[in-house]
Amino acid sequence: MESLKHKLPSDVEEEDAFPDVKRVRPAADLPPEMWELIFRNLNAYWLRSARLTCSSWDQIIRGSSRLMSKFVLTLTTYNFMEDRKMVRNLLATGGGYTRVKMDFELIGIHKPRENWLKPLGTTLRTLTLEFSCTEVLLTGLLKELPNLKQLKLIVRSHWFGSGVPSIRLDKLDELSITDPVPNILSFCRMLCPQLKALKLHGYCGAKSKLKNEIVALISSTSRTLKELTIRVSKKIVDDLVEIEDLRLARLAVHGDADDVLRFVKQQPIIEDLEISRNIGISTLDEIISVLPKLKKLQVTIVNRGIQKTFSFMKLLTIESLTIRIEDWFMPIGANPLLNLTDCILTNLRSLSLFRCNLTGQFLSDLQRTHVSELTLESCSLPRLSDLAPLKLLHHIELNNNEYLNGPADDDSRCSSSVRSLKISEDDRSNLLAAAKIFPNLECYEAAGYTDIDEGVLEVILQHSPLVKELRFPMFHFGDVNCLRYAVHRFPALKTMVIHCSKEKRASFVESVRGESCNVAVEFTC
Structure with a gap:
């Protein structure tokens, strides 16, 4: 993250900016509690800079699990091969880290000694381990x-011994295994x-040789298990429905529709289903x-030419709903697939x-x-302005x-409650229409490769002069003047996220150096 606040004039060196004769007594x-509140607003980049500034700040940040959770310590086989001494010293002071990623594929003789991880173990809560090693x-x-x-295992070996572990992780709440x-x-x-x-990702449940192990693991933890991600087969479901004390609240499942239905019927308290x-x-x-x-549902509906309507009538408790249609747009004039008429969805947000x-x-x-968040992707609808009357959006x-009906209805007199807009659009006319139909935005994000130029920014400024955040995380700006326009013309702008090469980044920072600017700019590569 690059901050453009309080930049020195380009002709003033930092060393000469504050002569000794004018220095004042430090405040x-x-x-530490006040510093923690201040640091809480910084991302990992600036927190790292703060830690390097002085030992006092480093100690304050290390002592806060909330702040340290913004860091991810990544260690690889290459690190242990090329600079074991550096890694050992790093681990010796590793207390404070809460998240670690280890890529230990083919680590062999370069593995760390067990006691090296002891300081890290006092605070570590989440570990992602990619490995090809023995038990x-x-x-x-x-x-x-x-x-x-939380423990996520990504298995890269074809063999794992049948040994019995000499330890137990009694505090572990979540286990995720990929390619077991x-x-x-x-x-x-x-x-x-x-x-x-x-969470058993991928085709784990489809491997018949793992079926008994999967069922045994679920059965042994059934009294505490509340969330399950699994690919089911008929044989697995046959065994799972026999586990009487399994009561899931969240289920992410892949499998034949009949098998899924049979399993779900045994889990009546599910609140989150994918x-x-x-x-x-x-x-x-x-x-x-x-x-x-049921409060949250994510589902893909298949439409095999049978014009049956899906009614929201039974979703009385639903709060979050995601529906995908497998087939492409239904023919214009066909019966609508989704039906909201006479449905009471007071909880849907x-x-x-x-x-x-x-x-x-x-x-x-x-x-x-009462929908407050709406996502439409590859949908067809009569007019874009039909979304403006959603008063709670x-x-x-x-x-x-x-x-x-095209973007001809982009009436600038539209009123809308929308304050945050994320848009991916190839058609410039639709892009301009959206800026007019949803005025008074506070956050505007152009996703994908949406083409943003000064003309588009001018329309956004005209209809949403109080935008606080502009986000262009994917589009590669080639025009520095366009960036300067955004920074200097939007009076309320506080944050700007842009995709920018290092060369253009330096040019942009230089172009605004010395000018009054209260915008924090974050660059993505």
């Missing part, structure tokens, strides 16, 4: 990390006896009917729709909901939608 030291090395690493809350091999799930079953969340495989409307209706406490054909009636019915994301 009284602030208590002996894994036990040795985890032995010094007794306070872990035989024996490792059994190892984890003895290692982590009180899991609250188990179904990553396509599912028919009839099956979805059945699933919803057996989940009276977040709605995300992908590849949906939204009718004027649906958008009119949407006005009766605060944040909206628009990603390459189709407006059947």
